Amino acid sequence: MRVHVLEFPTDAPEADGTFAWDRTTMVLVQARGGGASGLGYTYGDRATAGVITGLLHDVVVGLPAFDVPAANEAMSRAVRNAGRPGLIAGAVSAIDVALWDLKARLLELPLADLLGRARTDVPVYGSGGFTTYTDRRLAEQLDGWSGQGITRFKIKIGEGWGTRERRDLERAERARALLGDDAELYVDANGAYTRKQAVRIGRALDGVGVGWFEEPVSSDDLTGLARVRHSVTADVAAGEYGYDLPYFARMIPAVDCLQADATRCGGITVWLRAAALAQAHGLQLSGHCAPHLHAHAAAAVPNLRHQEWFHDHVRIENLLFDGALDPAGGTVRPGRDGEPGLGLTIRPDVADRHRVRG
DSSP states (O other): OOOEEEEEEEEEEEESSOOEEEEEEEEEEEEEEEEEEEEEESSSHHHHHHIIIIIHHHHHHOOOOOOHHHHHHHHHHTTTTTTOOTTTHHHHHHHHHHHHHHHHHHTTHHHHHHHOOOOOEEEEEEEETTTTTTTTHHHHHHHHHHTTOEEEEEEEEOOHHTTTTHHHHHHHHHHHHHOOSEEEEEEEOOTOHHHHHHHHHHHHTTTEEEEEEOOOOTTHHHHHHHHHHHHHHSSEOOOOTSSSHHHHHHGGGGOOOOEEEETTHHHHHHHHHHHHHHHHTTEEEEEEEEHHHHHHHHHHHHTTTEEEHHOOOOHHHHHHSSSSOGGGGGETTTTOOOOBBBBOOEEEEHHHHHHHHO
16 A cells, blocks of 8 residues: 645635634545555545554555445454544545555446446535635535536525624525525534524524535534424434444434435445445435545445535545546436546646645
8 A cells, every 4th residue: 555645725715614624635545456446535634644554554455356335344343542533534434445446446337336326417506605714605606506507505604603793694594595495405504603603593594495404503502403304394403523323323312314425434435335324324424525535435325314524525526636526407426427436537746736745
């Protein structure tokens, strides 16, 4: 295995309800075997690369390339005393994805065909609408997605840890006015609100036709999530910070739609298990961020709701990879051109330009 740390400045200052950033770091893994190479990645701290090279490399190298679940289990056991949640889970996830990509390439199959398709098209929703955006920038972004035929849109609210409620509501109203009544409008507070505040805001958002209220309170507050869920019309969603399967089991009673991120939860192996767990409880699953990494697995999930078409990650993945997907019409169709694996090829000049040295 080889690992690379790549850093990409944002195209403008960005923030949500509880965090601000001006660059995004990708930790990229290449797994080689049988004359082929697979790739996987996670978005997180550069220290993730040290976990891959120092803690996990020797656990995985030498295992049969086809036995991805065995490699995933070996990694999970190896990190027991190091603490799995956080960047260690990201390291496990990046390797797991690279191994699935490698297996599919060895078999000369699109990964969606290897996993078995439940659908041809994967619905996506445009995601961005950062709290740092001006009204003009927000309008430009929404218009850009609309021009691609996307009909689902998510913006950030909860600005300043929930201290600017009026602006949050005004931005949601503005988005609705720009999009029209037929579009699906979502909001994401990133855990910025208190419980009663989230209920108050959620009821106001009902009047704007918001159908998805993501992390109205902290995703660690399962009691709070459940209370908001039962108090507002919009579907309450959370789960992006799930680092293992038991997390999703605990989350299920508190949400209307479960989110999971294959770059954090343990890769495609665990992401598919989270989907099955959700289905067993009558819930849909939504893929969080990293759209080109999720797309093939999303096509294999019968209870998929949609995949997040996140501005930052779409921009990075379109820049870094040949084979990026086209969301025209509001869906993507992974593997339809027959390219094996994830269908992505690294552009060496771009990778070298954004590589973190040392």
